[in-house]
């Protein structure tokens with residue numbers, strides 16, 4: 001009522017122009033020029049790379065699906081998955097220990113994080129691999145008492161075991177801090193409410209706190225996962241035949257170093273791209289309660305990326 | 309509305325003391341609440357009202373005295389003639405007959421309204437899921453929100469969230485309901501809908517302890533009004549006496565601000 005009165009009072013019908021429904025976005029010439037220049041530079045660079053014979057693209061194509069490369073790829077992926085799962089589970093335990101009121105658990109967790117974050121992963125891997133020179137025998141004993149069981153270290157800590165243990169423990173230290181940050185980000189009132197409703201601490205954590213913490217845990221965990229894929233290349237130093245090790249073993253024969261490294265690089269990029277898409281789905285899932293219109297999780301960003 | 313007299317009190321607090329470090333917040337509280345009784349607690353901010361409520365379901369541990377709910381001492385048990393602290397799972401079990409409604413609603417934001425309500429019945433009280441859902445729908449209907457079953461808390465107004473929180477607390481079929489300033493975080497025009505829901509509960513004979521600043525609610529819905537100041541219960545009695553004709557100067561001063 002009032003509005004129409006105001007509009008009518010406007011001289012020369014000026015209000016029609018001001019109705020935002022009629023607005024359009026002005027054409028931004030500068031932006032277009034920038035995009036064209038950028039596209040040209042990228043295309044030109046791609047063309048140069050594609051036609052540079054030193055890159056050896058035919059070699060890249062020939063070895064891309066080579067059985068050695070593929071089996072190396074499986075090793076890298078398998079290591080990543082196993083070490084990441086162990087890292088997350090152990091990290092969660094360490095995070096909870098660090099946040100508990102129990103002094104012993106707290107200091108043990110801090111010590112764990114301090115040590116494994118504070119030393120280079122490469123050194124940790126070499127240590128695990130060479131465990132047998134430090135401790136030739138692994139035994140289960142009662143402290144200062146009799147021995148219950150004993151094994152030869154080399155038979156227990158194979159290169160595979162050394163790689164998994166090394167990667168997982170290192171990962172757990174980082175994941176513990178990420179998870180702790182996530183748990184701390186949840187409103188105190190939520191824990192209190194869960195307790196007031198008679199939930200046990202474990203149930204409150206599992207049903208109420210962790211699902212809410214996921215929103216701040218997922219993005220850095222995606223980061224960790226991608227770092228982990230690349231960190232698995234370190235295990236080539238302990239003679240594990242991962243992706244990097246397998247291309248190395250080929251170029252040691254053929255001396256086609258750059259093309260073989262390109263094979264590895266393209267595989268690493270492919271995997272991380274897939275992980276990025278997966279991450280945006282997971283993020284959308286844990287952000288679904290934020291959507292005002294209450295639609296089920298439909299990750300717009302993810303579908304965008306997937307269609308590229 | 310009518311309290312059953314000559315029965316055993318549902319809640320008994322005796323000489324309850326509570327301190328945070330050096331600060332003594334509860335300085336010897338004695339309070340009985342009979343089954344079916346509605347007790348409103350009034351008092352200035354910082355007088356210890358929330359702390360008293362939180363001691364009743366052991367969200368805070370008391371330092372002296374004892375609190376009993378439904379015949380069980382909260383937080384402790386007697387064994388071999390000695391009092392021993394309950395484990396956290398023992399305390400969790402005791403809390404299962406006490407519903408609580410918070411000033412900030414504290415709905416679980418990652419769950420829908422329905423999931424919020426059935427979480428404790430299914431997960432804690434091990435109720436059959438289908439029955440729990442049916443009961444949740446009935447409760448939502450009762451608080452006037454049956455069309456919001458699948459909404460997330462963020463999509464609701466404050467008043468609607470608080471009514472869901474009340475339904476959630478009722479879903480565990482509590483013997484006692486604690487309300488800590490349930491309308492204080494609401495816009496003035498939303499207070500009425502929540503108070504109306506609480507009036508209904510009061511008239512249906514639910515035992516309730518309500519911390520509130522809504523004087524008219526206390527006057528109309530409560531069987532008894534308690535005035536609290538500086539960690540003491542200063543005045544206690546029928547609403548028409550405590551609100552209509554306060555005896556203690558502090559009660560008079562406090563109430564005069566609402567006139």
Ligand SMILES: Nc1ncnc2c1ncn2[C@@H]1O[C@H](COP(=O)(O)OP(=O)(O)O)[C@@H](O)[C@H]1O
Pocket residue numbers: 328331333351352353354355356357358359360
């Ligand atoms: N967790 C706590 N730690 C320290 N002091 C607290 C804590 N909770 C409450 N207090 C103090 O106890 C006093 C009473 O608080 P509260 O029970 O919340 O009062 P009310 O609900 O009546 O406003 C206040 O002085 C408050 O600062």
Ligand SMILES: [Mg+2]
Pocket residue numbers: 357358359488489
């Ligand atoms: Mg309070």
